Amino acid sequence: MARRLRFGSRLIDLATRELSDDGRLLQLSPRVFDCIAYLIEHRDRAVGRDELMAGLWGKVDVADTQLAQVILRARRAVGDSGETQQAIRTVAGFGYRWVAETVEDDDAPARPDLPPVPEPASDTAPAHVPQADASVPAAPAKKPSRRAFAVAAVLLLALVAAGLLLWLRAAHEKIPAAPVAPAATVPPEADRTVAVLPVVVDAAGEWDWLRLGAMEFVAGRLRKAGQIVAPSENVIPVMRSVSDPKAMPAALKAALDPRWIVAPMLRKSDSGWIAHLELSERNGATREFQGRADDPIGAARLAAERLLGAFGPAADAAGELPAGPAEELLSRVDAALLVDDVEGARRLLAGTSEAMRATPEVRLRQAAIDFTAGRNEAAANALLALLPGVPAETDPLLRARIVSQLAAAHIRMGRATEAEQETSEALALLKGLDAPAQLGKAYMRRGVARSVLGRNDAALADFAQARIAMQLAGDTLGIALVELNEGALNGLRSHPADALASFVRAEKHFERLGVAGEQANAVTNQVLAHRLLLEPDEGLAASERSLSLLGHLASIEATHLVQVRRAQALADVGRWSEALTQLEELSRAVDHAREAEIWAISDTERARIELAGDRPQAALDLAGPVVETLLAPEFAATRQDAWTIAIRALRRLGRESDAAEAVAQFAAWADQSGNRSYLVHARLAQAEQAESAHRPDEAGTLYADALAMANQDGVPLDVADVAISYADALIARGELERAVPVVGLVDRYAARNYDAAVLQARLYHALGHTEAWRSAFAHARSLAGERPLPADISSEPPRAGADVPAH
Structure with a gap:
């Protein structure tokens, strides 16, 4: 087939692996380009999901979420969306098909030499796919970030079992701090928390499911009666951290500090089942409650009803509500999902009656199974189909759960606007209901959606609300995840x-x-x-x-x-040998395609050390490939670091014209990004190039511009990068009076930062203040580690000859 094809304003060149829009090159990750090319090459038919996975990954055992993320980015790259589907159409239950009108364009003129346009940023850019119910981490998506904070997905159904990570990448913009509530103290109501232990089961192995299934059942009965029960997702990791089950109560007390602990036991006898529930209070007092029935869940229900009497008549009456027909099934499904047994949960649902599968709670579990397996579109479709049968007037809590879960699926699918609307609906439904656990999830998910949409202040306010709700729900794990998301968002907000x-x-x-x-x-x-x-x-x-x-x-x-x-x-403390050994091993160990950014960070850090050790060619050999190959916008932060190092290496090698050309390309890229941190370092690169070319006035203007932008954000590393370079240039010129206030910008960091300490010693040396230099030099040497001290400050300075005030 033709190697150059046009659709709309876009031109794809399959030979050079380039996609352009009106002559402007788009930056795509290799897998996204391969996805577009594969669909175009097979546009005469629909391409199955397994076929596409095999074509892109070389295997079919890839989570659906990974493929969905590639499709999402591919659609954005070609100007499409999941709603319009004018280029990539979803073929329900099968895969995808290329439907845009596409024509051969082998005689098209060469594209103009314009700066590349970044691929539209993904709302979420996971390196790994969460295998659980997740509100993905906060991730503003308008511009790529300069630094990536890794955060855990907010896994609210089976997080502990999955244990996987997401990479969070987002815009690095200075946004005024929002009046966010401080880390909330525990509300008085939260000291009513009950924690239910896994059940001790005295029966044959076929009843092992009761260990978690009956635990979740008892916890659910207590919740229905208005008790605050720690979510089972908090209990499972504690259970896994202790080898002796007898140590479990003490470990749970240390981890969650509940007011009450319920220790259940189920025993099968010739006449049926006996359930024992031991209730232990924080002060050490204990009581026991027992139930007998023909089946284990029935026995647990009776024991739970009697236990509820200990919490008062209202709780006792609520506990007497009969168990629903699907309750045992739901307990078993929940137990399977708690240990990430998706296939086991699926088999349980498949083995029940059609009438049971048609109930709303069971249909909600089916959607949860699809979501946990990464089948987000299937989960979303199932939830949308379920909504009409659950009106707000008859069951607002169930409808809120469905809508909130739908929002989680839409966040995974990159549909943050819909997710924000859905979580707002869920919050409205939950208003006035005693459901803090669901309230915390809904606030968390809305915060995530709003951060994806760049509404960071509103997102932080939602996270604050989520924290309080999770405290009321006794959800320590949820609180930790709120902290993780807030931290990542604040990091990206400078x-x-x-x-x-x-x-x-x-x-x-x-x-x-x-x-x-x-x-x-x-x-x-x-x-x-x-x-x-x-x-x-x-x-x-x-x-x-x-x-x-x-x-x-x-x-x-x-x-x-x-x-x-x-x-x-x-590396930051000067232990270069250890750092280089680890980085070299890491560079060999990582999969350069699957772990592109880890490889790039590793080689960029090695390049930084090589340059500081006066080995510019080695630095260039490491940083250059990162700049040339790491084009996707989610890797822009690392590319910017590598670009800065490569430019300085070129100049050290005497390749001034190459350095000047690289600076021009870097500056064009940064200007196009609109990202202030990239602009800071681009202006710094321009200033250093002007200084090297002996254009001091131009360099001074550029340094001042870079410093002003860095001070706007106030991130110490950025301020120091600019101030140290600027002050070094001023000292080298002999403009010591101008250098003093610039050095003052990083003086506060000299006590712990090697580069700032060296700059301080350099200034005192130039000023001729021997005692001050001697003290500063000794301090710099104490911080150096394996870093060589600069020769120009290593000998005693001449006596001060100019009347310049000491700093």
């Missing part, structure tokens, strides 16, 4: 100190619960936040805490993230 505080709180919650994957996520985000705050020792300490989690992570990608952040922390 508030790294606020972000760090949230990540620290999240880490403590996850540690208590024994959730290793999310704890590692919180800690690696702390390493990045400390780097932004110029706190290398604290970043190193955080990275050391993450090392203890390496053996407990569910994915190799999560392990590699811990390792690359550890290497960065080592």
Whole structure:
């Protein structure tokens, strides 16, 4: 077939692997380009999902969510959407088909040499697919971020079992801080929390499902009676963290501090089933309640009714409501989903009657199974079909659950506007109902949707509301996830100190619960936040805490993230040999296609060390490929870092014309992005190029522009990057009076940051203040580690000859 084809204003060149719009090159990740090309090449027919997966990944055992994300980006790249489907049409139950009118264009003129246009940013850009009910993390999607904070998905059905991570990428814009409530204290009502332990089952192996199924059943009965019961997702990780079941009550008390703990036991006898529920209060008092029935759930229901009498007549009366016909089935399905047994849950539903499968609660579970398996479109369609049969007037709580789950599916599908509307509907339905757990989920999901839409202040307000609701629901895991999302959003809003505080709180919650994957996520985000705050020792300490989690992570990608952040922390304190060894091993170990950003971060960090060690060619060899190949917008932050290093390496090698050309390309890219952090570093690159070309006036203007933009955000690392380069240039020119206030901008960081300490010593050396230089030089040497101290400040300075005030 023709290698150049046109559809609408776009031209795809299959030979050069380029897609352009009106002559302007679009930047696509390789898999997104392959997806578009494959559909176009087979546009005479519909392409099945398995066929497309095999074509893109070389295998068919790929989660549906991964394919959905590629389709979402492909649609955006070709000017399409999931609603209009003018180019890529979904073939229900089968796959996709290319439907845009496409013509050969082999004689088309060469495209103009214009700067590339970034691929439209994805609302979510997961490196791994969450295998559970998730409100995806906060992710403003209008522009790519300069730095990626990794966050855990808000997994509200089977998060602990999945244990996977998402990468959060979003715009790096300075937004005025919202009047957000501080980390809320626990409301008095939250001290009524009951925690239900897994059931001890004295019966044959076929009844093993009762361990979690009956636990969830008893917890559900207590909730229906108005009690605050810790979600089972909080109990499961604690259960997994203890080897001896007898230690479970003490571990649960340490993790959740509930007022009451219910320890259930079920025993099968010749005459039926006996259920024992032991209620332990915080003060040590215990009571027992028993129920007998022909079936285990019936026995558990009777025991639960008697237990509820301990909470008062109102609770006792509520507990006497009869169990619904589907209650045992739902308990078994929920138990399967708690341990991520999607196929087991699916078999349970398939084995029941058609009438049972038609009930709203069972249909909702079927949608939850599809969602957990990553079949978001199927889940959304099932939920939409369910809504007409559940009017708000008859069952507002059930309808709120359906609408909120639908919003979660739409967030995964990149339909944030619909998700915001749906969560708002859910919140309206929940108003006045005693359902704090559902309220917390709905606020969390709306916060996510609003952050995707760039409404960050509103998102933070929703997260604050979600935190309070989850406290009322006894949901410690939910609170931790709120902290993680708030931290990521604050980091991307250029508030790294606020972000760090949230990540620290999240880490403590996850540690208590024994959730290793999310704890590692919180800690690696702390390493990045400390780097932004110029706190290398604290970043190193955080990275050391993450090392203890390496053996407990569910994915190799999560392990590699811990390792690359550890290497960065080592580099920041001058432990170059260890950092380089780890980075070199990591570069060989990662899958460069699947883990493109981990590879790029690793090689960019190696390039930074090589350049600082005066090995510019090695630095260029590492940074250059990152700039040339990492074109997708979600990788823009790492590409910007690599571009800066490559330009400086070119200049060190005496390749001034190449450096000037690279600076021009970098500046055009940054201007086009509209991202202020990229603009800061582009102006800095232009200033350094002008300084190198002996154009001091132009350099001064560009330095001042870069410094003003950096000060707007106030991120210490950005301010220091510009101020140190500017001050070095002024000192080299002998303009010491102008250098003093610039050095003053980073003086506060000199106590802990090596580069700031070197700059301080350089200024004192130039001023001829021997004692001040000696003290500053000694301090810089104490911070250096393996970093070589600059030769120009290593000898005693001449006596001060100019009347310049010491800083």
